Amino acid sequence: MRQATNDVMVYRAGGALCALADHCMHAGGPLHDGQGRGWASDLPVDASTFNLADGSLVRGPATAPQPSYETRVQDGKIEVRSRT
Ligand code: FES
Numbered sequence: 001m002r003q004a005t006n007d008v009m010v011y012r013a014g015g016a017l018c019a020l021a022d023h024c025m026h027a028g029g030p031l032h033d034g035q036g037r038g039w040a041s042d043l044p045v046d047a048s049t050f051n052l053a054d055g056s057l058v059r060g061p062a063t064a065p066q067p068s069y070e071t072r073v074q075d076g077k078i079e080v081r082s083r084t
Contacts, residue, residue: 008069008080011035011052018052019069019080026062040066 007022009032020040022031029042031050039058041049048062055068069080 006067009035009040010071010078010080011040013038013052016053017071017073017078019071020050020052020055021067021069024048024062025064025066031066 008019009022010017010019012018020031023029024031024042024045026042026048027045029045029048031040031042034041034043034047035052038052039049040052041047046061048060049058050056050062050066051058053068055066057063057065068083070083072079
């Protein structure tokens with residue numbers, strides 16, 4: 001069985017750990033290059049902006065939300081999984 005892999009950007013916002021797919025669904029811009037209070041942006045490419053908490057689209061040109069993941073800390077390690 002082959003498993004798919006995804007690059008994930010993990011960001012600590014206040015006390016919360018947020019995780020979004022690192023490559024923008026529009027054209028692959030890296031989200032790890034631009035974050036602020038509650039948002040992430042693929043600044044070097046198109047500067048679309050997404051809500052860190054849930055990946056919802058704040059500003060395009062992207063037209064869809066960014067995949068986001070559930071996170072938790074277990075035995076000192078960050079665990080990330082797809083939302084159900
Ligand atoms: S790469 Fe993100 S909007 Fe184009």
